[in-house]
Amino acid sequence: MSPPNVSLSAPASSSISAPERIVIATRESRLALWQAEHVKARLEALYPACRVVLLGMTTRGDQILDRPLAKVGGKGLFVKELETALLDGTADIAVHSMKDVPMTLGDEFTLGCISAREIPLDAFVSNRYESLADMPPGTVVGTSSLRRESQLHAQYPFLAVTSLRGNLDTRLRKLDEGQYDAIILAAAGLKRLGLGERIRSTLPAEISLPSAGQGALGIECLANRSDIVECLQPLNDVDTSACVRAERAVARALAGSCEVPLGAYAEVRAGALWLRGFVALPDGSRILRSEREGAVEDAEKIGRELAEDLRAQGAEEILAELG
Template structure:
């Protein structure tokens, strides 16, 4: 009998990160049984240490870079990322081996009284550290005031219950994976508040030369999710990838093809520049790039901030 194939998964140490990584571990073990031996290694990232606002330290790679270095060193075999945190430019020696089925892409409000966006009082304080969320909500409700918050899901929820904010904006996916969906007061329409590229999806990253172990991980890939996030990430890359402008995108299967919506706007929610592309699923990357070109050609280039 062959010894099991060891697969060491690197993950951040937050409750959400370890929950998501545990889901991947369980899926691998369920499919392969005794053929694999899966273990987890906790890795501290810059984003876990530096508590400044993401707008100050820059969001690109701060939750993923240290994990990628562990991959490249060979101390782990697989990294499980929240795909929205993974920069569009990856090291040539790394690949996305699989993208499992996506969770709910929507952003949600958690409020003290369970009210929806339109029910919040004038001048309500909204907790979020995301420029994308702030800008799109300000576009809908210019009267809102935004409170910059960081921290894990529990910390953010306490901002509401302790009275520091009237509402906080979170990703539905994280709350659902943590079993906290009952805290959700209101789901934001994903066409009104477009999600971050890759939101709700996990990226399973490996070394490009680890071809044998890739075959074990590849079975977790979901083609529809993979195509959707490929289009979203191509859109983001076409706009500069690492820029700090508010950018949202949502791709999903439609009429046996793919539909992609994208937006870029000013941080205060003004001058939204929006476009849509549809096409064949196999052209996902091209669709995303073309969508970015459409946005830039219609005035979005002037809104992009490095």
């Protein structure tokens, strides 16, 4: 499937060269393949002499579908096999949804670039209701995320929030079969697969603050592959990269994982970076929030400072309880 909206006119920089062949390791879900094809098309447009091929892989996270992700090892389950392919040389790069990338990478790996972000917000998807506020008490909302779950419990305590696993198509099928009255998904995935019409409403950040890195694609490679890092630079988006680095700094400082309901969302406004974050108990009974603003080049510092704000409010107590 060819990804839409890919410009094929961008010339390669005369000072940058690419290897003769680049192998992209990717999960085999429809969304992951779209993302890999999108990167493949951009690299081929930049470097016509380079042959770019996909290496589809099934990860541990794709195999375990009967338990909440937080209980089986977290988001790192989606990248381990891809990183193994980088280490053994069968792949040169791996394309990830940034929200699925562990907050700390091994020293042997690096993020070569972070590309321009799709809409980073959550989407309300339902065949019966227009919005969360329209849902009667006791109706069932499915989500795979403790972050979403905690915010739903806090703002819509009358709803029944239950776990929802599987790739995007599986989740939509479960909704269509009537297992759920509504589900919450990342809007970016729906839009990338041409399923934007399934979105009944987009949840503002004030209702559902996104996950760190949501909507952004990151390309991982070995840290010693300076040739690969260099050829990836035209795909890097400066503002998106700064926002994601700030968001990930919050999550990293608070040991953010699938087991901690935590959100972080940054925007660049009028040349400054505005960052919001929260940490919560899964049942939404306690939510701590903070925001910070500063220079774009201080993105990670802003993230660390926001995490300290949350710690000063009592985040350690929440983390200890969840630990």
